[in-house]
Amino acid sequence: MLNRVVLVGRLTKDPELKVSQSNISVVNFTLAVNRPFTDANGERGADFINIVTFRKQAENVNQYLKKGSLAGVDGRLQSRTYENKEGQRVYVTEVVADSVQFLEPKGSNGSGGQSSQQNERSASGSRYGNESRGQNKSDSYTNAYNGQSKQREENPFKGDGPVDISDDDLPF
Numbered sequence: 587m588l589n590r591v592v593l594v595g596r597l598t599k600d601p602e603l604k605v606s607q608s609n610i611s612v613v614n615f616t617l618a619v620n621r622p623f624t625d626a627n628g629e630r631g632a633d634f635i636n637i638v639t640f641r642k643q644a645e646n647v648n649q650y651l652k653k654g655s656l657a658g659v660d661g662r663l664q665s666r667t668y669e670n671k672e673g674q675r676v677y678v679t680e681v682v683a684d685s686v687q688f689l690e691p692k693g694s695n696g697s698g699g700q701s702s703q704q705n706e707r708s709a710s711g712s713r714y715g716n717e718s719r720g721q722n723k724s725d726s727y728t729n730a731y732n733g734q735s736k737q738r739e740e741n742p743f744k745g746d747g748p749v750d751i752s753d754d755d756l757p758f
Contacts, residue, residue, distance in 0.1 A: 589662045591681050593635060594689065595619035597655050603648040613644035614680075615651070617659060637661070639683040647686050658687035 595617040604612045614636065621631045637659055639647055651657055661683040670676050 591661050591663050593619050593659045597653055599653050601648045611644040612640055613647045614638050636680040637683050638680050650688055656689040658689050659683045660685040
């Protein structure tokens with residue numbers, strides 16, 4: 587059997603950290619995930635998915651994510667029931683996150699825009715920000731057909747820097 591969920595979306599509110607009776611950190615948060623289609627009015631809807639994560643991952647989510655933060659979640663779907671204070675049975679379906687990826691740079695405002703440091707890099711002509719780490723790869727080669735010198739672009743998937751991606755770039 588297979589039970590796997592992969593989501594990318596924005597937090598609808600700040601994460602809620604709790605500690606269980608057995609001293610395990612637990613964080614609950616809701617992720618707003620855009621639907622891949624538009625309605626009759628041309629507007630894109632969203633689904634609001636409840637996420638729970640435990641232990642060190644929970645502490646990291648609580649410390650580094652806030653309302654509006656872009657996050658990727660990899661986990662499994664789980665259903666459970668409990669009785670509330672009024673004695674009513676409550677059914678809950680949630681994603682238990684095995685991994686939560688922080689998809690925005692540290693200090694970003696969560697609006698999907700670039701941080702000021704990234705804007706400075708873009709203005710200086712560095713597409714991937716490697717000059718600041720001393721990795722300027724401005725090797726050039728001569729085009730044999732027209733004699734123009736061209737600069738090679740560095741592989742955007744190489745390195746440990748942040749990847750700037752907007753919601754419009756995602757296929758879902």
